[in-house]
Amino acid sequence: xxxxxxxxxxxxxxxxxxxxxxxxxxxxxxxxxxxxxxxxxxxxxxxxxxxxxxxxxxxxxxxxxxxxxxxxxxxxxxxxxxxxxxxxxxxxxxxxxxxxxxxxxxxxxxxxxxxxxxxxxxxxxxxxxxxxxxxxxxxxxxxxxxxxxxxxxxxxxxxxxxxxxxxxxxxxxxxxxxxxxxxxxxxxxxxxxxxxxxxxxxxxxxxxxxxxxxxxxxx
Amino acid sequence: xxxxxxxxxxxxxxxxxxxxxxxxxxxxxxxxxxxxxxxxxxxxxxxxxxxxxxxxxxxxxxxxxxxxxxxxxxxxxxxxxxxxxxxxxxxxxxxxxxxxxxxxxxxxxxxxxxxxxxxxxxxxxxxxxxxxxxxxxxxxxxxxxxxxxxxxxxxxxxxxxxxxxxxxxxxxxxxxxxxxxxxxxxxxxxxxxxxxxxxxxxxxxxxxxxxxxxxxxxxxxxxxxxxxxxxxxxxxxxxxxxxxxxxxxxxxxxxxxxxxxxxxxxxxxxxxxxxxxxxxxxxxxxxxxxxxxxxxxxxxxxxxxxxxxxxxxxxxxxxxxxxxxxxxxxxxxx
Numbered sequence: 001x002x003x004x005x006x007x008x009x010x011x012x013x014x015x016x017x018x019x020x021x022x023x024x025x026x027x028x029x030x031x032x033x034x035x036x037x038x039x040x041x042x043x044x045x046x047x048x049x050x051x052x053x054x055x056x057x058x059x060x061x062x063x064x065x066x067x068x069x070x071x072x073x074x075x076x077x078x079x080x081x082x083x084x085x086x087x088x089x090x091x092x093x094x095x096x097x098x099x100x101x102x103x104x105x106x107x108x109x110x111x112x113x114x115x116x117x118x119x120x121x122x123x124x125x126x127x128x129x130x131x132x133x134x135x136x137x138x139x140x141x142x143x144x145x146x147x148x149x150x151x152x153x154x155x156x157x158x159x160x161x162x163x164x165x166x167x168x169x170x171x172x173x174x175x176x177x178x179x180x181x182x183x184x185x186x187x188x189x190x191x192x193x194x195x196x197x198x199x200x201x202x203x204x205x206x207x208x209x210x211x212x213x214x215x216x217x218x219x
Numbered sequence: 220x221x222x223x224x225x226x227x228x229x230x231x232x233x234x235x236x237x238x239x240x241x242x243x244x245x246x247x248x249x250x251x252x253x254x255x256x257x258x259x260x261x262x263x264x265x266x267x268x269x270x271x272x273x274x275x276x277x278x279x280x281x282x283x284x285x286x287x288x289x290x291x292x293x294x295x296x297x298x299x300x301x302x303x304x305x306x307x308x309x310x311x312x313x314x315x316x317x318x319x320x321x322x323x324x325x326x327x328x329x330x331x332x333x334x335x336x337x338x339x340x341x342x343x344x345x346x347x348x349x350x351x352x353x354x355x356x357x358x359x360x361x362x363x364x365x366x367x368x369x370x371x372x373x374x375x376x377x378x379x380x381x382x383x384x385x386x387x388x389x390x391x392x393x394x395x396x397x398x399x400x401x402x403x404x405x406x407x408x409x410x411x412x413x414x415x416x417x418x419x420x421x422x423x424x425x426x427x428x429x430x431x432x433x434x435x436x437x438x439x440x441x442x443x444x445x446x447x448x449x450x451x452x453x454x455x456x457x458x459x460x461x462x463x464x465x466x467x468x469x470x471x472x473x474x475x476x477x478x479x480x481x482x483x484x485x486x487x488x489x490x491x492x493x494x495x496x497x498x499x500x501x502x503x504x505x506x507x508x509x510x511x512x513x514x515x516x517x518x519x520x521x522x523x524x525x526x527x528x529x530x531x532x533x534x535x536x537x538x539x540x541x542x543x544x545x546x547x548x549x550x551x552x553x
Contacts, residue, residue: 024408025410117406118406121402121406124367124394125395125419126396128387128391131423212367214402215361
């Protein structure tokens, strides 16, 4: 029997390897990772666009400029309602986020199925379940967080461009820095939470694979 | 005058001390049956600290090494008098399979008996080949011995460790430290260099990256790939990849190397080189090599050959008893 004190912890040193395995996995399946990421990018861009637009419009209304108020009313903004986004839009954003969540889960489960042999080999070499969980968790989290960051900036750029097109240079003059940083922060956090949630299932699916799979010969 | 203690009483006394050793164990019964020549001691665990548990485990391990204990894990301990005295070569047995059965339950209640009562002792430093047609249970037995599958019934001991008793973390430890695997299709991680592939198990074992790198370079030299350390698998031939796999298998100085058809994907020459390499490792490092194979060339270097059929051991032969002719091929090969 192996006495417990003879079994050393595996956690401390394996993080760099976890990172290497995850990044390597992403690099090798770069095209697929990109497609999954596009889903996240679009969903987060949508969220970020809506939030940034809302902050901009609010700032413009708050300025109380007559010329600007006419522009805003021409654009169909209810200046007395405070420029709030309606509930339907939030519902739509929610649905988009949900779709991208399902997208990541699906893509990662595929990745796990494709790499049973690799997982089996790692397990034969002495990787613990927790190592596998961490590697796959990290892989899909990297995907999600990168996608969120890109989406966040994409949304910002689109929202600002649209605002400039509609209201001239006013949005830049009255740029509500704090509110927009807040909006970007919310987008990024939403994206991160989303990708972490999406990683749980695939990571556990990966850890449950048996080392026997490594011996299977694929032709 | 010193009183001679009869052997059985001695064993009982040992067992008693074992139970005393963990004061936290409550012994609820000790039976000795003369007719069945076995001693059964039942411990009931009440409460135990990790340190006390570790001490008990160590004690148990030492008893088992001496052959005193056959099966134990706190709750249930079996001592068979028939197992005493300790056999001469007990220390040399690296794998012991006792009446191993593996049944698969298919649809409609059909039970497939992949293994049906296999007994096998593998000795330290020997080269054992497992032969058998496909579907014979060869792979199943191989997986049992490798600690990557557990038996439905029976026991498998790897270096005195009862595999069935281990949880997934302990199994990972066992695979990491005791066993080196070589696969038919190499299974080199494609994104890592040769050196990184070899150092990976050492990192899993808790070595520092520097230590691992140094040792990894030594191992690559041993397998004849010293100048290929930074190459990736796609830049290497099949034989070179298999060498990396051999290097990876010996990284943590395992007790056993399990090779599943290691030459099946290689040409005759390269296959022979791999066999020579394995043979050399067996001679130099005393590693036990177990291979499942169809390759007659491998039989030539094997100490023993296990033929398996329909889940049962058909026969177990020593090389001396075999008359294998593996000639003629070298001449034809360019």
